[in-house]
Amino acid sequence: MEKITLDKLEKFLNSEISNQDHHKVWRCNIKKIITLHNENTKIEFLNDLILIGKSDPRYSHLQNSTWNTIRKNTETCMAFCANSITKSEPLQTVDEPLQTVDDISSIAMKDQIANLNAKSKLQAEQHEITRLQIIEDEKRLLKIQEDELKRQAEIKAQALTNKIDSIFEGFESEKIPEDVLQFDKSDFLAKEAPEYYQQYTELDDTMLSLMCDQSCLLSGVSGSGKTELLRRIAWNLRQQDEDKEAYLLKLSCGQDTKQKQLLDSLGMNIEQKVKRVLGVVAKAIMLANETGKWVIVILDEINLLTPKSQKLLNGILDGSRFLDSDLGKIQRNKGSRLFLAGTLNANYSGTQQLNVEFKDRFNEVLTYKPTRDTLDKIFVQFDIAQDEKDSIIKIYEELDKAQMEKDVTEKAKYTIRSMCATMQKLEMLEFQGVEKSVRLQRAVNMSLTNKFNDEVDHEKVVKIVDGVLNC
Ligand SMILES: Nc1ncnc2c1ncn2[C@@H]1O[C@H](COP(=O)(O)OP(=O)(O)OP(=O)(O)O)[C@@H](O)[C@H]1O
Numbered sequence: 001m002e003k004i005t006l007d008k009l010e011k012f013l014n015s016e017i018s019n020q021d022h023h024k025v026w027r028c029n030i031k032k033i034i035t036l037h038n039e040n041t042k043i044e045f046l047n048d049l050i051l052i053g054k055s056d057p058r059y060s061h062l063q064n065s066t067w068n069t070i071r072k073n074t075e076t077c078m079a080f081c082a083n084s085i086t087k088s089e090p091l092q093t094v095d096e097p098l099q100t101v102d103d104i105s106s107i108a109m110k111d112q113i114a115n116l117n118a119k120s121k122l123q124a125e126q127h128e129i130t131r132l133q134i135i136e137d138e139k140r141l142l143k144i145q146e147d148e149l150k151r152q153a154e155i156k157a158q159a160l161t162n163k164i165d166s167i168f169e170g171f172e173s174e175k176i177p178e179d180v181l182q183f184d185k186s187d188f189l190a191k192e193a194p195e196y197y198q199q200y201t202e203l204d205d206t207m208l209s210l211m212c213d214q215s216c217l218l219s220g221v222s223g224s225g226k227t228e229l230l231r232r233i234a235w236n237l238r239q240q241d242e243d244k245e246a247y248l249l250k251l252s253c254g255q256d257t258k259q260k261q262l263l264d265s266l267g268m269n270i271e272q273k274v275k276r277v278l279g280v281v282a283k284a285i286m287l288a289n290e291t292g293k294w295v296i297v298i299l300d301e302i303n304l305l306t307p308k309s310q311k312l313l314n315g316i317l318d319g320s321r322f323l324d325s326d327l328g329k330i331q332r333n334k335g336s337r338l339f340l341a342g343t344l345n346a347n348y349s350g351t352q353q354l355n356v357e358f359k360d361r362f363n364e365v366l367t368y369k370p371t372r373d374t375l376d377k378i379f380v381q382f383d384i385a386q387d388e389k390d391s392i393i394k395i396y397e398e399l400d401k402a403q404m405e406k407d408v409t410e411k412a413k414y415t416i417r418s419m420c421a422t423m424q425k426l427e428m429l430e431f432q433g434v435e436k437s438v439r440l441q442r443a444v445n446m447s448l449t450n451k452f453n454d455e456v457d458h459e460k461v462v463k464i465v466d467g468v469l470n471c
């Protein structure tokens with residue numbers, strides 16, 4: 001069909017449509033055909049163009065009646081163009097409006113639609129291929145990144161191992177001397193310890209001290225996990241060792257802890273021969289010298305040592321690495337792995353302070369009371385109802401509050417150890433079929449309420465427990 005141009009359209013409107021108000025509508029209608037024709041130059045029939053227009057989403061709002069008007073307007077314009085401008089070709093129009101594909105009169109039109117369909121199918125297929133390729137590429141990239149991170153972590157871990165090895169290099173095993181009362185090493189193998197849940201950086205910091213071959217003080221209130229943290233470290237070291245060897249020695253310090261408990265003393269063996277009986281620290285040094293394995297020494301409540309006893313340890317805590325005993329010097333050998341850790345209980349107002357020079361030989365790590373989150377993790381091992389766990393934790397919190405407000409003495413506390421004991425009993429009582437209302441009271445009484453000698457404490461604890469259990 002002859003192309004209508006905008007130019008021709010304007011000429012037609014000016015010459016044939018006298019009412020200027022109608023120009024806009026005519027222009028708008030015929031412009032649609034001009035657009036469609038510009039986009040589909042091979043289309044020969046107006047009705048075919050209209051059919052394309054009907055399936056075009058841009059014109060989906062137009063009714064059939066509008067398309068009829070568009071067709072009629074266009075025909076008039078085409079007639080004008082043919083007569084008044086080109087006067088060459090006859091108009092090629094089809095009178096009946098076509099509505100469906102079946103009605104398509106032109107093979108070219110069918111081809112066009114088929115081509116479009118094929119093209120869009122191809123495009124969809126290509127899209128899908130590209131999409132799958134992108135997913136594949138992303139997966140590959142992620143794997144490369146993960147591998148790289150893993151590789152870097154391995155390099156770092158290896159570098160760290162090398163660094164630690166260099167700190168502890170040059171180890172040569174030395175047998176425990178004959179004049180020492182022999183002991184069974186296996187008695188001191190680190191025993192399995194429960195999981196420790198780090199709350200801040202206390203576990204990492206303690207490990208840092210150990211890896212740097214420096215001694216460490218753990219300082220925190222009673223029940224903040226100082227001893228357990230060290231026990232867990234010892235157990236972990238044993239697990240990591242290729243021979244499953246690591247040792248733990250522990251001494252609860254007091255005013256009366258002297259050379260005998262820390263270093264050595266003279267005693268008899270079963271054959272009545274005089275032997276050197278080792279104290280905890282001396283024994284640890286000799287174990288470390290002989291085995292080359294990690295030996296952890298816990299000096300619980302180290303602040304209770306008298307200044308004189310503290311002095312006995314000075315040598316082992318600094319560069320000289322020896323214990324100076326009247327019975328002979330005990331040297332810690334090169335490459336031996338010894339970690340000396342003291343715990344300080346920050347609870348009691350009258351806590352004895354460590355002397356400054358002694359304290360200066362240690363790193364200090366702070367531990368804190370377990371948070372609710374940590375408590376939940378610790379108690380996950382107990383198979384009792386959540387409301388029972390909640391009641392036990394509530395009693396603990398209320399007692400803690402009473403202690404802060406000085407309503408009860410520092411002794412009136414529900415320790416985690418006691419809370420675990422309560423839960424263990426609860427499991428058993430439930431198993432025995434004891435009624436819920438009774439069993440919690442019984443278990444709490446045995447682990448807490450019945451334990452107080454101080455009458456005021458006892459009365460207040462009973463009140464707190466009743467308040468929680470009967471609310
Ligand atoms: N962060 C924690 N992760 C796991 N268990 C913890 C943690 N904190 C405390 N506990 C638990 O609390 C209990 C008391 O811990 P621990 O005896 O080590 O405290 P402590 O600070 O040494 O107290 P004390 O000064 O009275 O000796 C243990 O049963 C321990 O398992």
Ligand SMILES: [Mg+2]
Nearest residue numbers: 226227300343
């Ligand atoms: Mg402790």
